[in-house]
Amino acid sequence: MRAKATLNREYTISTVDKRVYGSFLEHMGRAVYTGIYEPGHEKADADGFRSDVLEMVRDLDMPIVRYPGGNFVSAYRWEDGIGPREERPVRLDLAWRTRETNQVGVNEFADWAKRAGTEMMLAMNLGSRGLDDARNFLEYCNHPGGTYWSDLRAKHGYKDPHNVRIWCLGNEMDGPWQVGHKSAAEYGHLANEVSKAFKYFDKTLETVVCGSSNDKMKTYPEWEATVLDASYDSVDYISLHKYFGNEEQDTLNYYAKAIDLDRYIVTIGGVIDYIKAKKRSKRDVKICFDEWNVWYHDRKQDGERIASWDWPEAPPLLEELYNLEDAIFVGSLLNVFIRRSDRVKIACMAQLVNVIAPILTKAGGPAWRQSIYYPLQYASKYGRGTALNVVASSPTYDCEVAQDVPYLDLSAVLQEDGKSLAIFAINRSIDEPLDLTIDLQGFKRAKVVQHQMLEGEDLKARNSVDDQSRIVPKAGKALAVDDAGTLVGTLPPRSYHFVLLS
Ligand code: AHR
Known part of the structure; x- marks a missing residue:
């Protein structure tokens, strides 16, 4: 997708x-x-x-x-x-x-x-x-x-x-x-x-x-x-x-x-x-x-x-x-x-x-x-900062509570320093990766400085007193800004991402 x-x-x-x-x-x-x-x-x-x-x-x-x-x-x-x-x-x-x-x-x-x-x-x-x-x-x-x-x-x-x-x-x-x-x-x-x-x-x-x-x-x-x-x-x-x-x-x-x-x-x-x-x-x-x-x-x-x-x-x-x-x-x-x-x-x-x-x-x-x-x-x-209006186009699905639900869920915040951009992205699909491109207008020279994600095979996995790190963020590597100033990469199925660009 x-x-x-x-x-x-x-x-x-x-x-x-x-x-x-x-x-x-x-x-x-x-x-x-x-x-x-x-x-x-x-x-x-x-x-x-x-x-x-x-x-x-x-x-x-x-x-x-x-x-x-x-x-x-x-x-x-x-x-x-x-x-x-x-x-x-x-x-x-x-x-x-x-x-x-x-x-x-x-x-x-x-x-x-x-x-x-x-x-x-x-x-x-x-x-x-x-x-x-x-x-x-x-x-x-x-x-x-x-x-x-x-x-x-x-x-x-x-x-x-x-x-x-x-x-x-x-x-x-x-x-x-x-x-x-x-x-x-x-x-x-x-x-x-x-x-x-x-x-x-x-x-x-x-x-x-x-x-x-x-x-x-x-x-x-x-x-x-x-x-x-x-x-x-x-x-x-x-x-x-x-x-x-x-x-x-x-x-x-x-x-x-x-x-x-x-x-x-x-x-x-x-x-x-x-x-x-x-x-x-x-x-x-x-x-x-x-x-x-x-x-x-x-x-x-x-x-x-x-x-x-x-x-x-x-x-x-x-x-x-x-x-x-x-x-x-x-x-x-x-x-x-x-x-x-x-x-x-x-x-x-x-x-x-x-x-x-x-x-x-x-x-x-x-x-x-x-x-x-x-x-x-x-x-x-x-x-924290200013929420940006992200216009996205994503494959969708229908289900009981809503029609045309996008697999991609995105928000972006220009941080208080006026330079860094935080992107929060989710791939809702349970079985398919999502290839993503985001045109970063006004952030042409930005680089990914941090990318953390939550993902895994087992959606029902959770932390417990004996295993406190079953679900913890791990560093993502599959997102980067290309020469044209576009963030490009793939979001695995069942995943949450925090990406910081600066
Ligand atoms: O948060 C639990 C309860 O949920 C709160 O006491 C009440 O306001 C709500 O119904």
Whole structure:
């Protein structure tokens, strides 16, 4: 098979906001306890944070992490997680039917985020709680001092405010499963009032209103229209969520689901534009895709376990084991975020550690990287700059979820130095190599300085605690720039590529 593409350094889509390579950490399963925090572990630092996990997070150059939920946040009392640890209450978490010890709360998360070199994005509870608790939380986190909540923070050992810039107005409020679920009209009104109050406190804060939990919800996309109608003038982002899977065990169909993600973003972009026009507004609300990932391997079994267990503390939960097939697909989803960087300004892979995560740990044992870690890492490190409009022509296939799906999936980012070009390429074919030429207009003297790929015979191969390097990037050699300034080479079947030109 043959495919060709053209890009030009002047034909740009948008600046890629580095926060599209963000992640998410929820108080559920072993994400926090025995994930990022395990006092007594041989790699734990003085505050109980696992330094092996921190190192892996730092290696992702993680720009932002959403916390503390997720469904968890909709019945969470943030005050339970502050002050002396021995006085913190143990509570029932209604979302996952577990026990929450509150040994980690917002102050510890702030410490962890500093060590991880990442920004905090905090979610407030608009399920079981409301405006007053949210504004107290904000005052506790961000006010310098001299008030009840800010002085309490100082008393707890945190004199300097955390200065959190971005706040999520609840979580998945369209979902009937959510504690305190609301209709779009009820939620839109509440979210608008809370967002306004936050901006009375500090007009430079940014807020994220909840959009749909996925594009199969009965209320989609009317939910977005109603919620934005009520809140357009006061919010900055609308959040979207979507999880993917290869339930049918049909790789090509699975890979085509990246097109569903694209349609979802385009549709909500249209809803935003409609409300903007209706309100004669000059503001642009952007998309914050703050939960996305592959989640299907053990989803059903996990649901059954949750329904029958007796409120355990930090049990293994949603510990999906990702394979090569998933890593290639995750590369494709990241390509969508790059190509839609004009709309999507924040995106969070859900989640970060142990729970549907690129990093796994063993309690009392090692931490290791799953296959999906690598496409996220390359995108995060090298996908910062300006997204270029790549025009490609590739052989296609038809499948259940879409017609004319190109075998070649490409995105390109002109890096912040204005010289280097990062290309992310996927050959979706499971059995045929793809001969590729890319006309690099404006990069005539560029050379390939790095080429890493994920590929292999067995799409189901994955890393494990005993074999942590089954799926790791290997150096590619089959791509080079010829004298005419064309990138030429062959992408093996079932492969993901990161290519850096300079
Ligand atoms: O990430 C796991 C869960 O998925 C989150 O708690 C929820 O927001 C979503 O349904």
